[in-house]
Amino acid sequence: MCGITxxxxxxxxxxxxxxxxxxxxxxxxxxxxxAHGLWIDGPAAVGHCRLSVIDLxxxxxxxxxxxxxxxxxxxxxxxxxxxxxxELREELKAEGYHFNTSSDTEVVLKAYVAWGEDFVYKLNGMxxxxxxxxxxxxxxxxxxxxxxxxxxxxxxxxxxxxxSEPKAILxxxxxxxxxxxxxxxxxxxxxxxxGYAVFAGMREVMPGEIVRINRQGIVxxxxxxxxxxxxxxxxxxxxxxxxxxxxxxxxRQIIADVPLCSLLSGGLDSSIITSLASKKLLxxxxxxxxxxxxxxxxxxxxxxxxxxxxxxDAPFVKDLAEHVHTNHRDVVxxxxxxxxxxxxxxxxHAMDMAIVNGDMxxxxxxxxxxxxxxxxxxxxxEGADEIFGGYKWFHDEDAVSGxxxxxxxxxxxxxxxxxxLLKRDLLEKLDLENFIKKDYERALSEVPILxxxxxxxxxxxxxxxxxxxxxxxxxxxxxxxxxMAVGLEVRVPFLDHRLVEYVYNIPWDMKTFDGREKSILxxxxxxLLPNSIVERVKCPYPSTQDPAYEIELRAALAKIMEDExxxxxxxxxxxxxxxxxxxxxxxSSLPYDRIAMDLVVYLNSWLVDYNVTLDLDERxx
Ligand SMILES: Nc1ncnc2c1ncn2[C@@H]1O[C@H](COP(=O)(O)OP(=O)(O)OP(=O)(O)O)[C@@H](O)[C@H]1O
Ligand SMILES: NC(=O)CC[C@H](N)C(=O)O
Numbered sequence: 001m002c003g004i005t006x007x008x009x010x011x012x013x014x015x016x017x018x019x020x021x022x023x024x025x026x027x028x029x030x031x032x033x034x035a036h037g038l039w040i041d042g043p044a045a046v047g048h049c050r051l052s053v054i055d056l057x058x059x060x061x062x063x064x065x066x067x068x069x070x071x072x073x074x075x076x077x078x079x080x081x082x083x084x085x086x087e088l089r090e091e092l093k094a095e096g097y098h099f100n101t102s103s104d105t106e107v108v109l110k111a112y113v114a115w116g117e118d119f120v121y122k123l124n125g126m127x128x129x130x131x132x133x134x135x136x137x138x139x140x141x142x143x144x145x146x147x148x149x150x151x152x153x154x155x156x157x158x159x160x161x162x163x164s165e166p167k168a169i170l171x172x173x174x175x176x177x178x179x180x181x182x183x184x185x186x187x188x189x190x191x192x193x194x195g196y197a198v199f200a201g202m203r204e205v206m207p208g209e210i211v212r213i214n215r216q217g218i219v220x221x222x223x224x225x226x227x228x229x230x231x232x233x234x235x236x237x238x239x240x241x242x243x244x245x246x247x248x249x250x251x252r253q254i255i256a257d258v259p260l261c262s263l264l265s266g267g268l269d270s271s272i273i274t275s276l277a278s279k280k281l282l283x284x285x286x287x288x289x290x291x292x293x294x295x296x297x298x299x300x301x302x303x304x305x306x307x308x309x310x311x312x313d314a315p316f317v318k319d320l321a322e323h324v325h326t327n328h329r330d331v332v333x334x335x336x337x338x339x340x341x342x343x344x345x346x347x348x349h350a351m352d353m354a355i356v357n358g359d360m361x362x363x364x365x366x367x368x369x370x371x372x373x374x375x376x377x378x379x380x381x382e383g384a385d386e387i388f389g390g391y392k393w394f395h396d397e398d399a400v401s402g403x404x405x406x407x408x409x410x411x412x413x414x415x416x417x418x419x420x421l422l423k424r425d426l427l428e429k430l431d432l433e434n435f436i437k438k439d440y441e442r443a444l445s446e447v448p449i450l451x452x453x454x455x456x457x458x459x460x461x462x463x464x465x466x467x468x469x470x471x472x473x474x475x476x477x478x479x480x481x482x483x484m485a486v487g488l489e490v491r492v493p494f495l496d497h498r499l500v501e502y503v504y505n506i507p508w509d510m511k512t513f514d515g516r517e518k519s520i521l522x523x524x525x526x527x528l529l530p531n532s533i534v535e536r537v538k539c540p541y542p543s544t545q546d547p548a549y550e551i552e553l554r555a556a557l558a559k560i561m562e563d564e565x566x567x568x569x570x571x572x573x574x575x576x577x578x579x580x581x582x583x584x585x586x587x588s589s590l591p592y593d594r595i596a597m598d599l600v601v602y603l604n605s606w607l608v609d610y611n612v613t614l615d616l617d618e619r620x621x
Pocket of ligand 2 (some may be wrong): 054055082357489
């Protein structure tokens with residue numbers, strides 16, 4: 001994936017700001033290690049760092065469309081993949097357009113010139129891009145339907161500054177590194193309020209949104225939302241259609257001019273993706289697929305099952321790799337390193353913020369670093385749990401009937417609660433419960449209604465909606481940032497919008513026809529898998545249980561407590577921290593016990609590294 005950035009400033013000639021623009025573009029260098037480019041014309045400038053995937057030579061950016069090869073018409077800075085670019089190219093050719101490259105970027109740019117803003121309805125893929133329309137002197141920012149690729153912006157008095165990640169925007173001296181209570185709430189909760197970015201004044205282009213900026217101001221428009229439609233197919237056809245969609249999606253998503261692999265957990269989702277991709281690659285004469293999985297040193301002997309992780313991945317990974325004949329590599333990580341300062345700094349710089357859920361971020365980072373040595377593109381099973389209903393809380397009566405986000409309604413909420421070491425009065429001031437309650441009510445009011453739907457099916461429609469709009473985005477951001485920090489593109493076939501729309505509308509009683517999680521998906525992919533994986537109960541991305549992680553983390557926390565000037569200190573409940581540090585080592589080696597320590601240590605490093613000003617009394621809309 002690439003990194004994009006840009007600045008629109010109607011009151012100046014940005015040629016005089018070349019140095020700032022270069023700095024903004026350089027912040028994206030890890031996302032796009034293969035080529036850099038900057039285009040400036042009066043009030044508009046766009047920068048690009050490229051991870052070359054399609055047409056390695058021809059797809060350089062920013063790319064300019066000229067009229068009669070002379071006058072500039074539009075310029076694009078684009079990240080992502082449009083998986084139907086070959087069909088769109090043919091359509092455009094039939095309309096008289098000529099192509100200079102075989103890149104997807106040129107197709108997207110010409111499609112805009114040919115069809116205007118609504119061309120976006122025709123795109124199938126994951127993307128975030130900006131187009132400066134020279135004719136109308138307008139900038140448009142567009143993000144894919146599910147928000148797989150990121151895009152942020154900051155409004156100025158005479159335009160906008162934007163970038164794939166906040167760091168590109170923060171590199172512009174006009175943008176303060178200030179975080180208000182609203183921003184801090186965004187970090188502390190396992191709920192993403194759509195549109196919010198952590199830094200004051202910054203917004204994200206929402207999934208499925210177009211942001212148009214011109215001299216009159218900013219206009220936001222949603223071109224896509226989940227819609228309720230009557231599901232007309234019987235069970236047999238539903239399974240067949242799901243499979244046909246998956247076949248089509250994988251045939252498209254294995255296309256790349258660079259090496260491709262899969263991220264294999266031995267669970268249902270990534271095993272189906274790996275197996276289908278392997279079939280398609282073999283059919284097109286490309287040989288066996290490469291697959292990668294992550295594990296921890298000594299995880300085998302020491303593994304203890306908990307509320308959400310019942311089994312280790314390793315034996316199932318082996319079963320699938322043998323079944324499909326993948327070229328498989330296990331990436332085995334050292335838990336002490338995962339909690340160390342080197343990786344912490346890398347994670348914070350990739351995320352631009354502190355994180356909840358400690359070791360998953362550094363372990364993904366290390367996995368991707370190793371994958372990148374062999375591949376430039378990886379396929380992942382992300383998204384299936386949200387649309388097919390994989391998480392435990394989809395199937396728990398209390399979680400489903402409770403008032404609030406279902407993942408916060410179960411005992412498993414402890415996996416997301418990292419606030420126990422923060423001061424009471426800080427938490428009161430942030431009033432997280434009320435904040436969450438309001439967003440929950442807003443989310444419910446957005447859920448589309450299908451006339452005549454049963455109360456039970458409607459409730460499950462709400463729950464899928466909550467996951468797609470408030471939960472999935474957190475996981476997608478994590479995947480994007482951790483992979484892009486090492487220049488690896490991760491594709492997520494389950495989030496093809498046609499599949500999401502289809503599966504979203506399968507009534508819940510059909511979705512769980514055999515009484516299990518992800519029944520439709522299991523039935524649609526059964527023939528691709530060994531029985532052990534068909535029968536395996538869902539188990540999330542692994543987390544280390546090695547006390548070495550906790551020991552390293554405690555050392556970092558103890559160091560913070562020795563430093564009166566550590567910026568996180570005013571936020572801490574010192575008594576609670578001391579009690580935690582006094583506990584026997586090993587008592588808190590399970591992920592949910594460590595999460596509060598992780599949060600404090602990450603918060604402190606972020607406040608230091610990003611030189612953040614916390615303005616908790618300031619209100620932000
Ligand atoms: N141990 C692992 N090694 C490599 N990749 C993994 C591992 N665990 C998860 N992943 C990748 O991350 C994706 C999302 O992980 P998640 O924890 O949500 O698992 P999941 O949705 O249950 O998927 P699966 O059914 O494939 O385990 C997986 O589909 C897979 O591509
Ligand atoms: N990494 C990306 O975002 C790829 C952009 C575009 N598809 C290319 O191949 O250049």
